[in-house]
Amino acid sequence: AQSVTQPDIHITVSEGASLELRCNYSYGATPYLFWYVQSPGQGLQLLLKYFSGDTLVQGIKGFEAEFKRSQSSFNLRKPSVHWSDAAEYFCAVGGNSGGGADGLTFGKGTHLIIQP
Amino acid sequence: GAGVSQSPSNKVTEKGKDVELRCDPISGHTALYWYRQSLGQGLEFLIYFQGNSAPDKSGLPSDRFSAERTGGSVSTLTIQRTQQEDSAVYLCATSGGLRDTQYFGPGTRLTVL
Numbered sequence: 331a332q333s334v335t336q337p338d339i340h341i342t343v344s345e346g347a348s349l350e351l352r353c354n355y356s357y358g359a360t361p362y363l364f365w366y367v368q369s370p371g372q373g374l375q376l377l378l379k380y381f382s383g384d385t386l387v388q389g390i391k392g393f394e395a396e397f398k399r400s401q402s403s404f405n406l407r408k409p410s411v412h413w414s415d416a417a418e419y420f421c422a423v424g425g426n427s428g429g430g431a432d433g434l435t436f437g438k439g440t441h442l443i444i445q446p
Numbered sequence: 447g448a449g450v451s452q453s454p455s456n457k458v459t460e461k462g463k464d465v466e467l468r469c470d471p472i473s474g475h476t477a478l479y480w481y482r483q484s485l486g487q488g489l490e491f492l493i494y495f496q497g498n499s500a501p502d503k504s505g506l507p508s509d510r511f512s513a514e515r516t517g518g519s520v521s522t523l524t525i526q527r528t529q530q531e532d533s534a535v536y537l538c539a540t541s542g543g544l545r546d547t548q549y550f551g552p553g554t555r556l557t558v559l
Binding site: 366372373374375376379420422433434435436437438439 | 450479481488489491492494505537539547548549550551552553
């Protein structure tokens with residue numbers, strides 16, 4: 331069965347500093363990988379996704395993620411965070427249909443706190 | 447509409463009552479998913495519809511949960527004889543098809559007293 335691990339439950343970063351959120355996955359074949367963000371009281375918004383091709387993917391709001399097959403990782407990065415980036419971040423993996431009949435499997439989430 | 451909509455936004459019910467949660471997909475989206483988000487379990491996949499095909503129900507936590515999709519559009523998730531452990535946010539997502547991005551609705555917060 332597929333699984334996703336986000337090792338950091340909480341991360342605190344100063345505004346303007348760089349950010350890396352870790353994500354490790356377990357999946358038997360080529361995974362389809364996603365990062366979603368959830369602000370308080372809001373639904374999930376897609377930041378970026380990896381299906382195939384270039385292993386460095388660019389997303390919205392200045393985020394990027396790199397797929398590393400050898401490490402089973404898909405870490406999310408941003409060079410300079412803004413206070414508005416404070417939110418819950420979820421990594422997810424989908425099956426070979428991009429989340430078809432099995433839906434997406436989500437990690438437990440990382441809560442990002444931005445210090446002024 | 448422009449996005450996925452869900453109703454009601456909040457639902458408080460008494461243990462043992464039945465509840466219905468509704469999801470209106472983005473127009474033209476053929477795939478529809480239900481997820482549950484709770485503090486203890488995180489985000490869990492429940493059920494998936496593709497067009498008018500029979501859904502994959504393997505993720506439903508018990509036989510008290512059922513879902514249907516009318517005419518390949520609006521979906522209803524029904525929970526019978528609600529229990530306190532059913533308290534959670536129920537999220538609906540839709541996509542244009544396989545390998546397409548899933549767009550999530552704002553969710554329905556269910557509280558079972």
